[in-house]
Amino acid sequence: MSALSLRGLKKSFGGNAILNGVSLDVEAGEFIALVGPSGCGKSTLLRILAGLDHADSGEIFVSGRDMSPVAAADRNIAMVFQSYALYPHLTAGQNIAVPLAMKRLSRSQRLPLVGSLLPGQKEIRTGIAHDVREMAGLLKIDHLLDRKPGQMSGGQRQRVALARAMVRHPSIFLMDEPLSNLDANLRVHARGEIVELHRRAGVPTLYVTHDQAEALSMADRVAVMIGGNLLQLAAPDVIYNDPAHIEVARFVGQPRINIIPALAENGRVGFEGIRPALLEKVANGPVSLGIRPEFVKLSPSGRSGLAGRIERLEFLGSEVIAHCRLDASGDSVVAKLAPQEARDLIAGMKVGVVLAPEQAMVFGPEGKRLRIAAGARQEPAYV
Amino acid sequence: MNSIPAGRIIRFALLSLGALMILAPYIFMISTAGKTQSDIFTSSLSLIPQRFYFAENFAKAFAKVPMATLLWNGVVVCGLIFFFQVVVAIPCAYAMAKLKFRAAQLMMVLVMLGLLVPIHATALPLYVAFDRMSLLNSYTSLVAPFTISVFAIFMFLQFFRAMPDDLLHAARLDGMSELGIVARVIVPNAWPAVTAFAIFSVVAHWNDLYWPLIVVSKQAYATPPLGLMYFRAAEAGDDYGALMAATLIITLPLVAAFLLAQKRFVEGITMTGLKG
Numbered sequence: 001m002s003a004l005s006l007r008g009l010k011k012s013f014g015g016n017a018i019l020n021g022v023s024l025d026v027e028a029g030e031f032i033a034l035v036g037p038s039g040c041g042k043s044t045l046l047r048i049l050a051g052l053d054h055a056d057s058g059e060i061f062v063s064g065r066d067m068s069p070v071a072a073a074d075r076n077i078a079m080v081f082q083s084y085a086l087y088p089h090l091t092a093g094q095n096i097a098v099p100l101a102m103k104r105l106s107r108s109q110r111l112p113l114v115g116s117l118l119p120g121q122k123e124i125r126t127g128i129a130h131d132v133r134e135m136a137g138l139l140k141i142d143h144l145l146d147r148k149p150g151q152m153s154g155g156q157r158q159r160v161a162l163a164r165a166m167v168r169h170p171s172i173f174l175m176d177e178p179l180s181n182l183d184a185n186l187r188v189h190a191r192g193e194i195v196e197l198h199r200r201a202g203v204p205t206l207y208v209t210h211d212q213a214e215a216l217s218m219a220d221r222v223a224v225m226i227g228g229n230l231l232q233l234a235a236p237d238v239i240y241n242d243p244a245h246i247e248v249a250r251f252v253g254q255p256r257i258n259i260i261p262a263l264a265e266n267g268r269v270g271f272e273g274i275r276p277a278l279l280e281k282v283a284n285g286p287v288s289l290g291i292r293p294e295f296v297k298l299s300p301s302g303r304s305g306l307a308g309r310i311e312r313l314e315f316l317g318s319e320v321i322a323h324c325r326l327d328a329s330g331d332s333v334v335a336k337l338a339p340q341e342a343r344d345l346i347a348g349m350k351v352g353v354v355l356a357p358e359q360a361m362v363f364g365p366e367g368k369r370l371r372i373a374a375g376a377r378q379e380p381a382y383v
Numbered sequence: 384m385n386s387i388p389a390g391r392i393i394r395f396a397l398l399s400l401g402a403l404m405i406l407a408p409y410i411f412m413i414s415t416a417g418k419t420q421s422d423i424f425t426s427s428l429s430l431i432p433q434r435f436y437f438a439e440n441f442a443k444a445f446a447k448v449p450m451a452t453l454l455w456n457g458v459v460v461c462g463l464i465f466f467f468q469v470v471v472a473i474p475c476a477y478a479m480a481k482l483k484f485r486a487a488q489l490m491m492v493l494v495m496l497g498l499l500v501p502i503h504a505t506a507l508p509l510y511v512a513f514d515r516m517s518l519l520n521s522y523t524s525l526v527a528p529f530t531i532s533v534f535a536i537f538m539f540l541q542f543f544r545a546m547p548d549d550l551l552h553a554a555r556l557d558g559m560s561e562l563g564i565v566a567r568v569i570v571p572n573a574w575p576a577v578t579a580f581a582i583f584s585v586v587a588h589w590n591d592l593y594w595p596l597i598v599v600s601k602q603a604y605a606t607p608p609l610g611l612m613y614f615r616a617a618e619a620g621d622d623y624g625a626l627m628a629a630t631l632i633i634t635l636p637l638v639a640a641f642l643l644a645q646k647r648f649v650e651g652i653t654m655t656g657l658k659g
C-alpha cells in the first residue's frame with residue numbers, strides 16, 4: 001500500500017484547467033520531487049493534497065484511507081510553504097510550538113489567562129517546550145528561538161518553517177519550493193540537509209520545485225508536470241536519459257536538449273545523414289529529433305559532420321557551450337564541450353557539427369517518445 | 384550657498400499660510416480661553432490677553448459644567464463604539480476577504496451601499512425605535528447605531544486582502560479553526576489597521592453632536608459636545624472665555640491621546656495605505 005496515492009485529480013479555476021487528471025503514488029519512505037515550470041499547478045496540487053483546497057474530481061488516499069472527508073488539520077500532512085508562512089507576531093520557538101499546542105491542549109486550556117489555571121496544562125506545556133527544543137537542536141536553530149521572523153535571514157526562516165512542519169511527526173511531508181528564496185550557495189547546502197533529514201526521519205516526502213537540477217539531485221524519483229499533466233514519473237537518470245515526452249526532455253538538462261525537426265518516412269526518420277528505423281508505426285510526416293548537447297561534437301576542420309557556423313561561445317569553466325547554426329537547414333544546435341575540445345574554436349568560424357546518431361531520441365508530432373530500433377542506432381550515420 | 388532658491392521660499396510661504404489658516408481658529412480658541420469678558424469684547428483684535436485669565440476661566444468651566452461626567456461619557460461611548468465596531472468588523476472583513484462563499488459578492492455590494500447611507504437618513508426611524516423601547520437617554524442608544532461600521536469592514540477588508548493566503552493555510556494545517564485564525568493570526572497582525580481605524584472612529588464619535596442631540600436630553604448622558612451646548616444655552620450665555628476654556632478641556636484628551644500614540648498611528652496609516 002502506498003503512503004500516498006492520488007487518482008485522477010482534476011482542478012480548474014474559472015474555466016482554466018490547471019490539473020488534468022494527476023495520478024501519483026508515493027511509497028513509504030520515498031522522496032519524490034515534483035518538478036515543472038512556473039505556473040503549471042504544483043502549488044495547487046499540494047494545496048489539494050493538504051486539504052486546503054478541493055479538487056473538482058479525483059481521489060486522495062493516505063495509507064489506503066480516503067482523505068476526502070478528512071479536514072486539513074486531521075490529515076496529519078505537514079507542509080512547508082514557498083513563503084514559509086511563519087506567524088509574524090510569534091517568536092521562532094512559539095511558531096514551532098503552535099501545531100503541538102493545537103494538538104495537545106484542549107480548547108479551554110489554550111485560552112489566555114484562564115487556560116493557564118486549568119489542571120494538567122502545565123505538564124503538557126513542559127512537554128511541548130521540550131519537543132520544541134529537541135527539534136531546534138536537530139535543525140541547529142537553538143539560538144534563534146527567541147527571535148521573530150522579521151529578525152531572521154531567509155535561510156533561518158526556512159529552517160524554522162521546516163522545524164514547525166517536522167515537529168508534529170507528520171505521516172506525509174509536502175514542501176513547496178522551500179529553497180527558492182535562498183541564495184545559490186545556501187541552496188546547495190540546504191539541499192543536502194533536507195535529504196539528510198529525510199533519510200533520518202523516513203517520512204514520505206513530496207518536494208515541489210521548478211529547478212530541475214534540484215529535483216534530479218535530491219529525489220528518489222522525479223515527477224515531471226507540465227501544463228497540468230504528469231508526463232513522467234521515474235528515477236532521475238531515467239528522466240534524463242530516457243524521457244518519455246519531448247517536454248520532459250526539454251525541461252530537464254542544462255543547456256537544453258537540441259530539438260531538430262525531421263521527417264518520418266516509411267518507418268524511418270530522416271534528417272541529413274541520420275536515419276534511424278522506428279519500432280512503432282508512425283504516419284509519414286514531421287517528427288522531432290532530440291540530441292543532448294553533450295552528444296554534439298564540433299570538428300574545426302569541417303571535414304566531418306554537417307556544415308555549420310559557431311554563433312556564440314560561452315565559457316563556463318569546466319565546460320564550454322557552443323551555439324551553432326546548421327547551414328543547410330538553419331536549425332540551431334548547442335554543443336557542450338570540454339575546454340580542451342574548444343581550444344581552437346572562435347565565434348563566427350565554420351565548423352562541422354557531428355551529431356551522435358546512436359544518442360538521438362525521436363519524438364512524435366504530439367511529443368510522445370518514439371522508440372527506435374536498436375540495430376538502427378548503430379547504423380553509420382554519415383554517408 | 385547663502386541664497387535660498389526662490390521656488391523654495393514660495394513653497395514654504397504657501398505651506399505656512401495654509402498651516403496658519405487651519406491653525407487660526409485653534410489659536411484663537413486658546414487665546415480667548417485666557418481673556419476676561421471685557422477683553423473679548425474690545426474692538427481691537429489681539430491674540431495676547433491683556434490680563435491672563437486662564438485660571439479663572441477654567442475654574443468657571445469646571446464649576447458650571449459637570450466636566451468629569453462629560454469626559455467620562457465621552458470615554459465610555461467612544462470606547463464601547465470602537466470596541467463593538469472592531470469585534471464585529473474583523474470577523475466580517477476576514478470572511479469577506481479570505482473565505483469563499485456564495486453571498487460574498489452580495490455582501491460586498493451591501494457594504495458599498497452602506498458606505499453611501501449617512502446616519503442622518505436613518506435617524507428618524509432609529510429615534511422612533513429607541514423611543515418605543517424606552518432606551519432614549521441611555522448608553523445603548525448612543526452606542527448601538529454605530530456598532531456595525533461599514534467603513535471599518537471596508538478598511539479591514541482591504542488590509543486583510545493583502546495578508547498572504549499561505550499564512551492562513553499554515554494556520555489551518557496547524558489545526559486552527561476559522562475563529563481561531565481570526566483570534567490568533569488575524570487580530571495580532573491587524574493592529575496597524577485597527578489603530579488607523581481608531582483615529583477615525585474615536586475622533587468622529589468624540590466630536591459627534593448630531594446623534595447625541597437626538598437621543599439624549601439629560602445631562603447625565605451628555606457627551607462632551609452636547610454638554611458644551613447645554614452649558615452655552617443655559618448658563619454661560621455670552622461668557623465666551625469660560626466656554627472656550629471648556630472647549631479646550633474637551634479637545635485636549637484627543638490631542639494628548641494622539642501625541643502619545645503618534646508613532647503607532649502614523650505607522651498604521653501608512654501601512655494601510657490610508658492617507659488624506
Ligand SMILES: Nc1ncnc2c1ncn2[C@@H]1O[C@H](COP(=O)(O)OP(=O)(O)OP(=O)(O)O)[C@@H](O)[C@H]1O
Pocket residue numbers: 013018036037038039040041042043044045210
Ligand atoms: N485561487 C486561484 N484562482 C485562480 N487561478 C489560480 C488560483 N490559484 C492558482 N491559480 C492559477 O493556477 C495556475 C497554477 O498555479 P500554481 O500556484 O499551482 O503554480 P505553480 O506551479 O506552483 O507555480 P510556481 O512555480 O510559480 O509556484 C496559475 O496559472 C495560477 O494563475
Ligand SMILES: [Mg+2]
Pocket residue numbers: 042043044082176
Ligand atoms: Mg508554487
